[in-house]
Amino acid sequence: xxxxxxxxxxLNDGNLIPQFGFxxxxxxxxxxxxxxxxxLETGYRHIDTASVxxxxxxxxxxxxxxxxxxxxxxxxxxxxxxxxxDPHGAFDASLERLGLxxxxxxxxxxxxxxxxxxxxxxxxxxxxxxSGRTRSIGVSNFEVEHLEQLLGETGVVxxxxxxxxxxxxxxxxxxxxxxxxxxxxxxxxxxSQGKSDLLEREEITVPARLRGKTPAQIVLRWHIQHGNxxxxxxxxxxxxxxxxxxxxxxxxxxxxxLIDGLDEQQNFGPDPRxxxxx
Ligand code: NAD
Numbered sequence: 001x002x003x004x005x006x007x008x009x010x011l012n013d014g015n016l017i018p019q020f021g022f023x024x025x026x027x028x029x030x031x032x033x034x035x036x037x038x039x040l041e042t043g044y045r046h047i048d049t050a051s052v053x054x055x056x057x058x059x060x061x062x063x064x065x066x067x068x069x070x071x072x073x074x075x076x077x078x079x080x081x082x083x084x085x086d087p088h089g090a091f092d093a094s095l096e097r098l099g100l101x102x103x104x105x106x107x108x109x110x111x112x113x114x115x116x117x118x119x120x121x122x123x124x125x126x127x128x129x130x131s132g133r134t135r136s137i138g139v140s141n142f143e144v145e146h147l148e149q150l151l152g153e154t155g156v157v158x159x160x161x162x163x164x165x166x167x168x169x170x171x172x173x174x175x176x177x178x179x180x181x182x183x184x185x186x187x188x189x190x191x192s193q194g195k196s197d198l199l200e201r202e203e204i205t206v207p208a209r210l211r212g213k214t215p216a217q218i219v220l221r222w223h224i225q226h227g228n229x230x231x232x233x234x235x236x237x238x239x240x241x242x243x244x245x246x247x248x249x250x251x252x253x254x255x256x257x258l259i260d261g262l263d264e265q266q267n268f269g270p271d272p273r274x275x276x277x278x
Pocket of ligand 1: 022023024025026048049109140141162163187188189190191192193194199214216217231232233234239242243269
């Protein structure tokens with residue numbers, strides 16, 4: 001099984017992360033082992049899961065049966081909102097389900113500011129990374145005010161912020177803040193989760209036709225050229241191959257600028273300021 005030629009990004013803690021990977025949000029736990037196995041066969045080496053996705057065990061089985069050396073894989077999981085007061089217990093349970101001794105990245109999944117528990121959770125993650133059982137730590141869905149509070153109170157800068165980001169929702173102020181603090185951007189919902197007409201917009205379809213690429217490949221390439229880390233989800237093998245075939249062409253500055261112009265500040269996921277899923 002040959003790995004895809006994916007570039008790495010260096011995180012602010014010195015560790016490397018493959019810029020492109022495979023996400024398993026809403027992948028049925030009963031199907032996850034087969035789907036992740038197919039992604040690994042296709043050459044993916046970076047898998048993004050979370051305890052709340054309910055499929056960590058299946059991800060772990062796919063990893064174990066792949067025979068791929070652990071050091072060639074990059075595995076992310078996340079601390080769920082209801083576990084923010086017990087990050088150590090939740091982390092141990094995730095490792096157990098994944099069947100791993102270490103993950104590569106552990107994230108606080110949401111800030112849930114109405115509960116006031118994210119800072120304590122972050123302090124827990126700082127201890128966990130100190131123990132060596134995750135190589136890097138970061139956050140997800142943190143707005144500028146949540147990051148400012150976290151930096152001000154703990155002084156420990158997350159390696160990444162995983163946020164909803166795609167051409168219709170470009171989060172410029174938040175991205176600028178993260179770049180200033182050397183927090184890498186992971187873009188979730190990179191294709192707007194299939195919930196918009198993004199892939200039919202002419203700013204996407206014209207460069208696609210010109211290059212014999214698909215609209216999804218154009219959008220993913222736009223992310224890559226902006227330096228975003230992406231892990232699109234698909235359950236179809238052909239699309240796994242398609243989504244990864246974005247490292248043999250480049251969009252021009254003019255094409256990038258046209259896609260930049262699509263920002264409508266339109267999110268399809270929850271608002272992190274009010275999201276309180278328990
Ligand atoms: P996505 O933008 O990757 O969209 C996935 C959908 O796009 C698929 O269901 C499919 O319908 C469509 N699609 C995929 N490949 C396609 C192609 N080549 N052509 C046409 N359509 C295609 O959305 P996502 O899965 O929500 O996001 C990616 C990953 O980000 C998730 O799997 C998960 O790992 C992560 N995520 C994190 C959070 C968070 O709160 N941190 C939230 C959502 C997702």
